[in-house]
Amino acid sequence: MINVAIVGVSGFTGLELVQILLHHSKFRINYVSNSTGGQSLAQIHPELHGVLDIAVSKTSIDDIADKSQLVFLAVPHQTAMSIVPKLLQKGLKVVDLSADYRLDVATYEAAYCAHTDKENLQNATYGLPEFYSKDIANTSLVANPGCYPTATLLGLMPFVSYIKPDTPIFIDAKSGVSGAGKKLNQTTAFMNMQENSFAYSPLTHRHGYEIEYILKNFTKKSYDINFVPHLLPISRGMLCSIYLQLDNKIDATKILTDYYNSQKFVRIRTNPPTIKDTAGTNFCDIFVALKGQNLFINTSIDNLSRGASSQAVVNANIMCGLDEGLGV
Secondary structure, eight states: OEEEEEESTTSHHHHHHHHHHTTOSSEEEEEEEESSOOEEHHHHOGGGTTTOOOEEEEOOHHHHHHHOSEEEEOOOTTTHHHHHHHHHHTTOEEEEOSSTTSSOHHHHHHHSOOOSOHHHHHHOEEOOHHHHHHHHHTOSEEEOOOHHHHHHHHHHGGGGGGBOTTOEEEEEEEEOGGGGOSSOOTTTSHHHHTTOOEEOSTTTOHHHHHHHHHHHHHHSOOOEEEEEEEEOSSSSOEEEEEEEEBSSOOOHHHHHHHHTTTOTTEEEOSSOOOSGGGTTSSOEEEEEEEETTEEEEEEEEOTTIIIIIHHHHHHHHHHTTSOTTTTO
16 A cells, blocks of 8 residues: 555645545555644544544644655645655655646746745646656656646647647636635635626636646647636536637547547547536546637536546556556
8 A cells, every 4th residue: 555645635625635545445545734733634524524534734744754655735836835845855756736836937937926946846747647647657746737727738739730820729718616725705705606607817817827838848839828717606617618720621529539549537529518527527528519610629627626636646646657547
């Protein structure tokens, strides 16, 4: 068995990690922590009462190293970069669910804040398994992708070589409220979200930077990304609609099917997917439609699972030489 630590167990992604890892045949949860400690896991997440009786510690690098070989960081950006160097020095494998290691220095600092661990930033591997599995298998630090970039990139990547030059890509994305995190605020309060939906940070959202950066890094080309996220009055789930112009006529469904032929967690659909189609799973469902040389791409994922915790477990499986789908 491989002993596992979850740092930041109090949030939605921390809970999701616990629920997935409870059924994993090779990973054993041996340490959980948050910034304060002093509680049991069931006090924070009552649904785990009688399921996992374990104390929540105040995060300690020495305790993590004593009790685990693999660490999941379910913490905010900026917090992760203060922890990762110490974990790597202890010889641990790390899957970071924050944004701290997904981008290069210039892009990260434009979208977030000053980066304090530039050395490890250069050595981190972006954790989208369909494209980076070989790199993931040979790294000690995986930067787990954001939920919006996961849903967008999986739909977009098969078609980047067919995009008409100098034309924009438009991404209309919608997420459940859990994507905004557990901390209470006026925007996500029940009375504001009930029977309501709205765009936020249109064309300036941080995940737009991530989508653009990964596309450029993977293809060595620049793209005009126009990304607009929306909140939906649902707890979890994500739906992305992507619009682009093609250089020539193509058989989009065949291209998509051939591209993901060997990928177990991508499903090609003959009708537009719904949010419920992927709820609680690690699947990304994709549908495409053509009108002349205009292409519509529609993707569905669970923002807490494929967009965060289950994808993190897949990455950990690959890092540890296990079957990628184990426990997922």
